[in-house]
Amino acid sequence: MLYDKEFLSRLTAGLRAVTPVxxxxxxxxxxxxxxxxxxxxKVNDHETRRRLIIxxxxxxxxxxxxxxSELAWISALRExxxxxxxxxxxxxxxxxxxxxxxxxTSRHAVAFEFMPGKExxxxxxxxxxxxxLGEISARLHEHSRQWIRPxxxxxxxxxxxxxxxxxxxxxEWRNALGLNEVGLEILERTHALLExxxxxxxxxxxxxxxxxxDMRAANLLVEGDRLGVIDFDDCGISWFAxxxxxxxxxxxxxxxxxxxxxxxxxxxxxxxPLDREHEEALPMFIMLRRMQLTAWIASHxxxxxxxxxxxxxxxxxxxxxxxYLAEHG
Numbered sequence: 001m002l003y004d005k006e007f008l009s010r011l012t013a014g015l016r017a018v019t020p021v022x023x024x025x026x027x028x029x030x031x032x033x034x035x036x037x038x039x040x041x042k043v044n045d046h047e048t049r050r051r052l053i054i055x056x057x058x059x060x061x062x063x064x065x066x067x068x069s070e071l072a073w074i075s076a077l078r079e080x081x082x083x084x085x086x087x088x089x090x091x092x093x094x095x096x097x098x099x100x101x102x103x104x105t106s107r108h109a110v111a112f113e114f115m116p117g118k119e120x121x122x123x124x125x126x127x128x129x130x131x132x133l134g135e136i137s138a139r140l141h142e143h144s145r146q147w148i149r150p151x152x153x154x155x156x157x158x159x160x161x162x163x164x165x166x167x168x169x170x171x172e173w174r175n176a177l178g179l180n181e182v183g184l185e186i187l188e189r190t191h192a193l194l195e196x197x198x199x200x201x202x203x204x205x206x207x208x209x210x211x212x213x214d215m216r217a218a219n220l221l222v223e224g225d226r227l228g229v230i231d232f233d234d235c236g237i238s239w240f241a242x243x244x245x246x247x248x249x250x251x252x253x254x255x256x257x258x259x260x261x262x263x264x265x266x267x268x269x270x271x272x273p274l275d276r277e278h279e280e281a282l283p284m285f286i287m288l289r290r291m292q293l294t295a296w297i298a299s300h301x302x303x304x305x306x307x308x309x310x311x312x313x314x315x316x317x318x319x320x321x322x323x324y325l326a327e328h329g
Contacts (some may be wrong), residue, residue, distance in 0.1 A: 001286065002034045002058070002059075002218055002300045002302060003039065003303065004302065008032065008039065010034065010102055010103075011039055011056055011102065011107065012030065012041075013029065013057055014030070014100045014107060015041060015054065015100065015107075015109060017100060017169050018028055018098055018100045018304075019043065020055055020126060020300075021092060021093075021095070021098055022043075022052065022091055022098075022111050023054075023091060024043055024268075026043060027045075027047060028043055028044060028045040028046070028047075028048065029043070029045075029046070030042075030043055031044075031266040033053070034296075034304075035302075035303050035304060036163045036234060036300070036305060037057075037058045037061055037233060037234075037296075037300075038055050038056060038057050038061075039058075040053060040054070040055050040056075040057075040115070041053070041054045041055045041056065041314075045144075045222050048311065052089060052111050052112065052114050053086065053112045053113075053114055054109055054110070054111045054112075054114060055109065055110050055112070055233070055260060055293050056107055056109045057108040057109070057171070057233075058108075058230035059107065062108075062156075062233070063154070063274060064097055064099075064108060064147040064157070065129055065148070065152060065154045066155055067097055067110060068096060068097060068150075068234050068319075069106055069152070069153045069154050069155050069234055070155065070233065071088045071096050071097075071110065071147075071237060072150055072153065072244050072304065073147075073210065073232065074087075074088060074232055076143070076144060076147055077140070079126065080143060082139045082140060082143045082224055083136050083139065083140060083164050083228060083229050084115075084227070084228045084229070085115075085228060085230060085232070086112040086113045086114070086115045086228075086230060087112065088110060088111070088112055088268050089111040089112060089113060089114045089231075091327040097110055097195060098110070098111075099130075103198075107249050109259070110273040111275065112230075115221055115228050115230065116221070116223050116325070117221030117223035118183060118219060118221065118222055118223070119221070119222070120217055120220055120227075121192055122217065122251075124199065126217065126260065126269075127259045127260060127263045128263070129220065129222060129227055130247070130260045130263045130264045131263040131264065131266055131272075132227045132265040132267060133215060133227065133247060133267065134166075134219065134263065134264035134265060134266065134267025134268035134269075134270075134271075135214065135267040135268065135270055135271050136203070136215075136227065136229060136267075136273035136314040137240075137243050137244070137247075137264070137267075137268055138267070138268045138269075138270075138272040139211075139272075140211070140212060141209070141211070141243070141272070142175065144209045144210040144211065144240075145205070145209055147210070149210075153302065155203055155210065155235060155236040155237060156169065156234075156237070157236060157237040158211075158213060158234075158236050158237065158238035158239075158242065159198075159203065159238065160195055160198045160199070160288070162192050163289075163291075163292045164191060164194070164288065164291045164295065165195070168200050168208060168295060168297050170292055170293075170296040170299055170300075171295040171298060171299030171300075172298075172299075173187065173191075173241055173287075173291050173292070173294050173298075174187075175295070175298045175299070176294045176295065176297070176298050176314040176317070177297060177298055177301075177310060177312045177313075177314050178310075178311025178312075178315065179314050179318075182318075183279050183314065183315070183317075183318040184216075186318050186321050186322050186325070187291065187317070187318060187321055188272070189265060189289070189321075189325060189329075190287065190291070190321040190324060190325060193324075193325065193328070193329055194284065194287060194288050197284050197328075198284065198288065200240075201281055201284070203238075203239070204208070205237070206219055207239055207240055207241065208237070208238065208240070209237065209240060209276060210234070210235065210236070210237055210248070211235065211238050211239070211240055211242060211243045212229065212232060212234075212235050212243055213234040213235055213236055213238055213242065213246050214232075214233070214234040214235075214246050214249070215229055215243060215246060215247045216246060216247055216248070216249040216250070217251075217299065219231040219272070221318065222234065222302075233247075239276050239285060240278070240295065241281050241282055241288070242285045242288075243292075244264055244282055244285070244286075245282065245285035245286045245289035246289055247258060247264065248261075248286065248289075249289065249293060250305070250309065250313075252286050252287075252289070252290045252316075252320060253285055253316045253319070253320055255278075257286075261282060280303070283324065283327075284328070287321065287324045288322055290317050290321075291317060291321075293313070294313060294314055294317045296308075297309050297313055299315075
């Protein structure tokens with residue numbers, strides 16, 4: 001329960017003390033937007049009409065070098081015109097990362113330009129926008145394969161072991177909310193099957209590289225004909241096909257997923273080829289992601305997203321796993 005009221009109060013006060021390094025006056029509004037891995041704030045300076053976003057990182061999740069590596073990739077993507085995403089903002093003395101004290105702990109913060117827009121409407125045009133997302137994904141993956149990473153580049157690797165295995169970054173899926181013995185047995189069998197299948201699929205350079213890893217609807221911003229992508233905080237080394245599984249986070253069980261997949265694949269192939277082998281791997285990665293998110297909900301119970309999902313998400317995971325075993329076991 002990291003993000004309780006006391007913690008957020010300290011976090012906001014600490015951030016307020018350092019906002020002048022970005023040229024933000026004390027009179028500017030500072031409001032909490034979201035809590036997930038990190039706490040994200042919106043800054044509104046009424047005097048200059050300047051708006052920006054500041055992300056305060058969850059402690060002990062990313063190192064300074066990992067954060068700076070994320071920003072380096074964002075800058076490279078922007079320079080190449082691969083994707084529309086907010087520009088990281090430097091301080092007056094040129095720093096992209098600012099730290100402030102919270103007792104004996106140091107908190108890291110980064111700022112981005114404000115990008116207007118709204119999340120795609122799930123009730124009307126989500127399928128159309130996922131076609132555009134497929135195009136963006138293909139461009140991202142092509143850039144990832146060709147980009148020469150700068151010296152010291154460091155991001156997490158998202159493989160089976162760190163997604164739902166022994167060293168899972170987001171916790172143990174066996175601690176899922178409301179998981180009973182029947183569900184545990186089903187998920188244990190699914191875990192073993194996914195481990196064997198991902199091993200067989202492999203991690204060759206044609207299928208494993210630097211990816212966004214979180215292009216879900218909440219991280220998409222639509223304005224007019226523009227589809228912007230935000231929040232590269234989880235970008236890392238993983239399967240390219242995993243980007244689609246991450247894109248349907250928290251709605252893997254919805255009937256619309258088949259249409260979203262078809263639109264994403266069509267969009268992807270408008271930009272780059274995608275072998276049938278990788279297309280056929282998508283259900284495997286959807287199941288893998290679903291189990292990862294089930295663990296995330298249990299280990300991030302204080303967040304609004306986890307609270308809105310609760311034990312019902314675990315039940316849905318078990319149902320999806322049972323179907324997956326029947327179809328792919």
